[in-house]
Amino acid sequence: MAKIGAAQTPPTLPTPAQGVRWTTPIVETPGIVVLASWIWRLVRFLVTLPFRFPVMVACLAASFAAWWWLGWPGLAGLWTTALVVSLVWWRTWPDSYRYCVTLRLLAWWRHVFVYRRHWQPVLVISGLAESYQERRYLPRIRRVMCDIWADRVRVSLVAGTSPADFETRVAELAHGFAAPSCRVIVNRPRDITLEFPRRDTLAEPFDALPTPDAPELDALHVGQREDGSPWRLRLHGTHVLVAGVTGSGKGSVIWSAVRAMLPAIDSGTAQVWAIDPKRMELAYGRDLFAHYADDGESAVALLELAVAQMQDRARRYAGKRRSHTPTTEDPFVLVVLDEVAFLTAYHPDRDIRKRSENAIATLTSQGRSVGFSVLAALQDPRKEVMNLRNLFPDKVALRLDEASQVDMILGEGARDRGANAHLIDPTFPGVGYVRMETSPAPVRVRAAYVSDDDITAMTDVYAASDEEVGR
Ligand SMILES: Nc1ncnc2c1ncn2[C@@H]1O[C@H](COP(=O)(O)OP(=O)(O)OP(=O)(O)O)[C@@H](O)[C@H]1O
Ligand SMILES: [Mg+2]
Structure with a gap:
């Protein structure tokens, strides 16, 4: 039993080896810097907008100018003319209308509401991006293009990833964007295109093909x-x-x-x-x-x-010809x-x-x-x-x-x-x-x-x- 009144051992300070750890001081970003950064982003967005969406910006500018100079009747006249022109275009040259208008609008729609909207969660869950916070390490969508049967999403990879990483995740990507399949086309080592069919073009069987006049035995x-x-x-x-x-x-x-x-x-x-x-x-x-x-x-x-x-x-x-x-x-x-x-x-x-x-x-x-x-x-x-x-x-x-x-x-x-x-x-x-x-x-x-x-x-x-x- 310990003797009452016996001398106690004085407490000692822990040495660094016993567990004192350095913690990074938390420095709050000053509000003015945050504000300046947001203003810079807004200015950059507005300046680059006409280059990224020239047709949309031109339409908005023309509508605004018509309203400003001619009032509401001017705006209505402009829109009616645009509607008539596009109807005539659609009826006369349906293919070029489809290519220039319908597919462009579709590409814009799919870019905003399908790919950009689901991009981060799909990439994070399929293991192609690290976390929800680190947007810097998220591959960037450069452009979305549509044709009759598929969407093509052009992507810039982040340094340290390779096209092969995407090639091994095609099933997850297809599933993530509700496409029947996904194909990776490598443009350059850090620039790829993901091809997502919108529908299964091979679902319908088709009859025997016409016999060619001059068959190419290698094609x-x-x-x-x-x-x-x-x-x-x-x-x-x-x-x-x-x-x-x-x-x-x-x-x-x-x-x-x-x-x-x-x-x-x-x-x-x-x-x-x-x-x-x-x-x-x-x-x-x-x-x-x-x-x-x-x-x-x-x-x-x-x-x-x-x-x-x-x-x-x-x-x-032998010795005469090689093919x-x-x-x-x-x-x-x-x-x-x-x-x-x-x-x-x-x-x-x-x-x-x-x-x-x-x-x-x-x-x-x-x-x-x-x-x-x-x-x-x-x-x-x-x-x-x-x-x-x-x-x-x-x-x-x-x-x-x-x-x-x-x-x-x-x-x-x-x-x-x-x-x-x-x-x-x-x-x-x-x-x-x-x-x-x-x-x-x-x-x-x-x-x-x-x-x-x-x-x-x-x-x-x-x-x-x-x-x-x-x-
Ligand atoms: N390209 C095709 N498009 C649509 N239907 C098809 C096609 N090919 C085959 N079929 C259908 O599938 C059936 C089976 O096809 P097929 O006899 O060619 O199969 P297989 O792979 O040769 O089978 P097995 O090994 O038993 O000979 C056919 O009777 C036909 O009805
Ligand atoms: Mg057979």
Whole structure:
């Protein structure tokens, strides 16, 4: 027990090491400085207004001048004249009216009430800006432009962020601004454009496209891109793999490509060799094909024949030419392989599997410069099923089962950049994503639908005779 009256230890001052901390003194900004800053912002806003919104400022100035000099009747006269002029313009030149007036007004509306209004919360929540307070670190909207189908928001990035940060947040951005998708277009390292479609332009299926007079085998028109421009598929000089679950519309990609080639087939400068293990997809138009196979044995024989002809052509070209131009003597040969996994993985005969894999690997690794291409369709893109997919330079991802399959088909980062092939609506067959050579950002596309009647009509007009194709 402590003794009453015993000497107590005197209290000691804490040393800095024991926890005295420096705190920044809070200095209040003087009111006059705040006021001056607000006046400066107001003056800057008024001075830059005519440059940012010249038409609006001119209209307001003209209205004010009419009212000032001529009173209310003058103002009413000016507005009536403006209304009549715009009605005449709208009726006479609707396209230019739409471009100059409707879309400009829409852009202004969307800028103010959609993008500027939701910009900060959407960017903060999607992790592209730091906090609600720090406006200085918020990417800045430079301009909003509208066209018939999409809004384009031009953005200046803050130092320390990169376009890739936006590319990995496209799903959040699309959701944040209530758009079906979002695409990032890089103008300069710190200047990007975000493209937000206002509606799904690919929601409606469309019929088979007209057959071209002179097909371009390296840009066959097979469908439509999301922005309304043609989707052109390159076949000559490459190999294409189309992946998608059953019913995703692989057949429409194959048939649209064959249809676009028809005049070349007719003139003898192109041939289609078809393998159709399901006997459903291609059998309908088999008369269009130079060779056709529907079981394991005949399919391998067809592939090995293609390899032999390709090697023969390569021998003839060796040392003489380095690229192929389609002619009737040396036509472009497209080997169409529906459900390629039937041959490479599911066929019960090991020998057939091995031989077909070898033949496909040889064709895809050596064929493109001598005019042999492979267009293959596949339901399941996993490696165990198809380990040759990297030999196909161009790929199309239609509706897929799993998110992880997107990057397997379109390459690393494709899903982050918005290629949500696993989220494609099952009621939209033929819709998918492709990566164009010009841009790493995937593009949403839809193939035209080639119906059974179209195939019958194609066969009636263009069926190849046995003599022509050497069957
Ligand atoms: N581009 C398209 N536009 C509209 N509808 C389409 C399109 N492509 C396909 N369809 C519809 O979807 C159905 C399935 O298409 P398709 O047979 O091409 O699918 P698939 O991917 O080849 O399936 P599977 O792997 O079972 O052969 C078609 O019968 C057709 O009704
Ligand atoms: Mg099919």
